Amino acid sequence: MRAIGIGNSHAKIILIGEHSVVYGQPAIALPLPNVQLHVQLRRLDSANQHLINSRYFKGPLDQLPAKMAGVQKLTTALMDRFAGQHDSWEMTIDSQLPAERGMGSSAATAIGIVRAFFSLYEQRLDRDLLLKLADIEEQITHRSPSGLDAATCSAKQPVWFLKGQAGTTFRMNLTATMVVADTGKVGATKDAILEVRSRLHHDHTATNRHIHHLGQLTKQAQSILRLDRPAALGQVLNQSQEDLQALGVSDAALDHLIEVARNHGALGAKLTGGGRGGCMFAIAANNTQARQLAQVLEQNGAKRTWLQPLNI
Numbered sequence: 536m537r538a539i540g541i542g543n544s545h546a547k548i549i550l551i552g553e554h555s556v557v558y559g560q561p562a563i564a565l566p567l568p569n570v571q572l573h574v575q576l577r578r579l580d581s582a583n584q585h586l587i588n589s590r591y592f593k594g595p596l597d598q599l600p601a602k603m604a605g606v607q608k609l610t611t612a613l614m615d616r617f618a619g620q621h622d623s624w625e626m627t628i629d630s631q632l633p634a635e636r637g638m639g640s641s642a643a644t645a646i647g648i649v650r651a652f653f654s655l656y657e658q659r660l661d662r663d664l665l666l667k668l669a670d671i672e673e674q675i676t677h678r679s680p681s682g683l684d685a686a687t688c689s690a691k692q693p694v695w696f697l698k699g700q701a702g703t704t705f706r707m708n709l710t711a712t713m714v715v716a717d718t719g720k721v722g723a724t725k726d727a728i729l730e731v732r733s734r735l736h737h738d739h740t741a742t743n744r745h746i747h748h749l750g751q752l753t754k755q756a757q758s759i760l761r762l763d764r765p766a767a768l769g770q771v772l773n774q775s776q777e778d779l780q781a782l783g784v785s786d787a788a789l790d791h792l793i794e795v796a797r798n799h800g801a802l803g804a805k806l807t808g809g810g811r812g813g814c815m816f817a818i819a820a821n822n823t824q825a826r827q828l829a830q831v832l833e834q835n836g837a838k839r840t841w842l843q844p845l846n847i
Contacts, residue, residue, distance in 0.1 A: 536622070539577050540655025544646035546570035546632045546841075547639040547687035548715060548807040548816060551775050552753040554731050554784055556681075556698055560750030563757060564687040564694045564702070567715070567843045570638065572630040574647035576655045579623035585610075589628040596626075605675035609645055612671050613652040626651070633839065635721045637808020642684035645672035665689060695757060705757065709845045711765035711802070712825035715816045718788040719838035724809025727784040734783060745778040752778075765845075769803025769818050776805035784810035788836070793817075795835045799828055818845075 545568045552562025579586075585596035592600055599607045614620050628647065632640040649668045653660040669685040683702055687694045692704040734742040752775050759768045776793060779785055785793075789806045792815050796804040801817035808814060817832075819825035822844060829840040 536578070537655055537657060539575060540651040540653070542574040542576070542647040542650030542652070542654060544572045544643040544650070544688050546572075546643060547684060548637065548713075548814070549683075550693070550807070551756050551772065551805075552696070552749060553806075553808060553810070554727065554779065554782060555746045555749035555753070556683075556696065557728065557731070558746050559698060560746060561753045561757075562683065562696045563753055563760075564683055564696060565713075565843075565845075566687050566690050566692070566694075567638070567713075567841065568691070569843045570631050570715075570841050572628070572632055572640075572643045572647050574644075574651040575627045575629075576651040577625050577627070578655070579625055581623050583621055584623040584625075585614075586625040587628070588625060590630065605641060605672035606644060606648065608675055609648055609668070609672040613649065613668070617652065617656045617658075619656070624655070631841075633717055635813075636717055637722050637724075637813045638715075639684040639688045641676040642669060642673055643688040645669035646685060646689045648672075662689070693760060705761070707760045707845065708763045709760050709765060709768070710763055710821075711768070711845045712819045712822050713816050713843045713845055714796070714801075714819060714825050714829050714832065715807070715814055715841045715843065716792050716796075716829070716832045716837035717814050717839045718792060718812055718836070720786075720788055720812035722809045722813030723811035727810045730783045742782065745781050749775060749778050765818060765820060766802050769801070772803035772805045772818065773797070779806060779810065786811050788812065789815050792832055792835065792837055795832060796828060799831045800824055801828060 550563045550565050556562035632638050634640045683696045686702040693707050694702040696702040752771050756771050793804040796817035804817035806815045819828050825842050
């Protein structure tokens with residue numbers, strides 16, 4: 536058993552396929568290794584102390600607030616796994632990820648915690664076990680998680696995902712930089728999902744057409760990512776945003792930042808995640824243009840921006 540265990544993870548975004556993935560179409564998620572989360576698990580000399588130090592809570596594990604119930608259940612399960620109920624430690628969670636913005640905050644936290652425990656107890660950890668353990672937290676936080684968040688927050692390559700199947704990674708060859716921008720508004724994924732369901736009921740033909748078109752665009756995007764065609768990717772992303780708007784899952788804040796990005800040189804821009812708030816992203820040709828675009832987005836209402844080169 537080491538004195539300190541370390542676990543790292545990162546953010547993710549859905550590049551394309553949100554909402555249509557619910558209806559059997561593919562989705563592509565991208566890891567954002569520049570937006571990081573670090574967990575440090577430090578042994579303490581005192582007996583039976585389990586302390587949490589995070590931006591949401593500082594104090595004993597058994598006093599975690601309800602919104603961190605997933606962290607508590609996962610941590611308890613890991614303590615049981617290593618028969619470490621009487622080992623004392625302080626867990627520090629240092630995250631650059633915003634919560635409830637579709638960037639995988641809870642999944643990244645779970646991945647970091649699992650890796651930190653296995654590091655502390657000097658045990659090997661394969662990917663299947665990592666995702667199985669992280670799902671303990673995700674089942675509490677997201678009720679019926681798809682597994683896409685955890686798969687991408689622990690991956691180094693894009694993840695191709697179909698509902699009901701394990702995500703598979705593929706190699707990307709793209710010379711461009713992504714700018715992610717936060718509207719400052721918590722996403723309303725559940726409301727957006729219900730909106731799509733309602734539209735399917737009241738206007739099945741038109742709604743289904745948009746869902747299938749999103750699936751076709753996702754397949755195009757995978758090929759484009761492999762062929763280094765950023766301008767073509769931008770066009771696909773713009774078309775995807777039109778479908779998402781037609782499905783009623785965008786909102787005024789997202790539409791505003793997307794329009795600003797396109798008017799200032801973005802190759803393409805769209806919302807990411809559940810919609811009705813949360814984040815959007817844009818594709819810039821290079822890092823210099825991305826930095827300029829990030830500045831413009833912040834000047835036009837974005838609460839925060841992140842840059843991610845895509846030649847990862």
